[in-house]
Amino acid sequence: MMNTMQGAIILGGKRQVELREFPVPEPGPGQVLLRMKAAGMCGSDLHNIYRTMNLEDPGHYQGCIAGHEPSGTVEAVGPNCEKFKKGDRVIVYHITGCRSCNACRKGWIVNCTSDQRSVYGWHRDGAYADFMLTEEYTLLKLPEELSFIDGAIISCGFGTSFQGVRRADVSGYDTVLVVGLGPVGLAAAIIAKARGAKVIGVDISPERVATAEKLGCDLGLVADDEVLNKIREYTNGQGVEVSLECSASQAGRVLSLEAARLWGRVVFLGEHGNLSLNPSFTVIQKQLTLHGSWMSGIAEMEDAIEHIVRWKIRPEDIVAHTFAITEVREAFELSDAGKAGKVVFAWD
Numbered sequence: 296m297m298n299t300m301q302g303a304i305i306l307g308g309k310r311q312v313e314l315r316e317f318p319v320p321e322p323g324p325g326q327v328l329l330r331m332k333a334a335g336m337c338g339s340d341l342h343n344i345y346r347t348m349n350l351e352d353p354g355h356y357q358g359c360i361a362g363h364e365p366s367g368t369v370e371a372v373g374p375n376c377e378k379f380k381k382g383d384r385v386i387v388y389h390i391t392g393c394r395s396c397n398a399c400r401k402g403w404i405v406n407c408t409s410d411q412r413s414v415y416g417w418h419r420d421g422a423y424a425d426f427m428l429t430e431e432y433t434l435l436k437l438p439e440e441l442s443f444i445d446g447a448i449i450s451c452g453f454g455t456s457f458q459g460v461r462r463a464d465v466s467g468y469d470t471v472l473v474v475g476l477g478p479v480g481l482a483a484a485i486i487a488k489a490r491g492a493k494v495i496g497v498d499i500s501p502e503r504v505a506t507a508e509k510l511g512c513d514l515g516l517v518a519d520d521e522v523l524n525k526i527r528e529y530t531n532g533q534g535v536e537v538s539l540e541c542s543a544s545q546a547g548r549v550l551s552l553e554a555a556r557l558w559g560r561v562v563f564l565g566e567h568g569n570l571s572l573n574p575s576f577t578v579i580q581k582q583l584t585l586h587g588s589w590m591s592g593i594a595e596m597e598d599a600i601e602h603i604v605r606w607k608i609r610p611e612d613i614v615a616h617t618f619a620i621t622e623v624r625e626a627f628e629l630s631d632a633g634k635a636g637k638v639v640f641a642w643d
């Protein structure tokens with residue numbers, strides 16, 4: 296095996312990314328070294344690290360090898376590993392925790408309250424490298440039916456979407472509005488469809504709306520002054536049973552609430568920004584249930600993998616561009632220019 300590897304560091308807030316040489320790490324007790332096969336670019340890499348970095352945020356990026364949507368094969372296992380062996384195909388749940396706080400005990404490592412909480416690609420070395428050192432308990436088996444690119448996309452994006460859809464308990468009884476058709480919104484639309492719902496997709500970009508229709512949305516709408524009326528028309532004047540808000544914009548958030556019918560369920564997935572509204576008319580008097588949904592637990596990610604196979608969903612369908620890690624600069628520049636859709640890195 297090689298002794299060195301290439302890994303990408305983002306120079307936070309400077310719109311720069313650099314490929315550097317690193318020693319290939321050795322797995323310690325309970326650790327597994329992965330040979331990377333695919334790594335997705337998450338919107339947060341671009342919005343929260345590459346373009347701007349808020350150093351006041353205690354969780355900010357620490358300048359390690361970036362990338363938190365990893366999928367690959369086991370290259371070597373350290374002492375005391377029990378579940379995985381060389382050659383196994385895996386997905387990585389991208390956060391490590393203390394394993395003993397209440398959130399960790401529930402498998403919701405994302406909500407770990409200990410200062411040991413650490414995110415691959417933010418606080419410890421991540422997926423934009425030829426090899427990656429992981430904790431065995433954060434690994435999930437990648438089934439044969441799925442490609443490594445499928446696996447990488449499940450790691451953050453599809454896991455988040457799956458949990459948001461699950462939170463609203465979407466079924467064939469529902470018409471579901473997805474607001475914002477980036478990777479998380481597209482995945483939410485695909486999963487809601489697989490659960491039997493009728494799905495309406497809304498975005499400000501006609502290209503994204505066209506992609507959503509191609510991937511199975513029953514109705515795609517470009518957000519304009521008439522969009523709320525069009526949604527009401529499509530739903531017998533009642534509005535939708537469920538809204539999944541993935542745009543993180545003021546207008547998108549208000550639309551997701553206004554388009555919901557009486558007793559409707561609304562899930563907020565899109566992060567950051569602010570929201571100003573009159574809750575009397577948009578939430579309270581309509582008897583809405585409003586959920587916030589952040590990432591997924593590790594058991595929920597395992598459920599997502601099982602159902603993605605069962606429903607014959609291919610997460611890689613949302614990929615717009617695939618790059619080699621040596622092209623990391625071009626990949627970020629393309630994404631930064633907008634309209635790129637989902638970008639992944641792949642290894643042979």
Ligand SMILES: [Zn+2]
Nearest residue numbers: 337339451452
């Ligand atoms: Zn992410």
Ligand SMILES: [Zn+2]
Nearest residue numbers: 393396399407
């Ligand atoms: Zn914890």
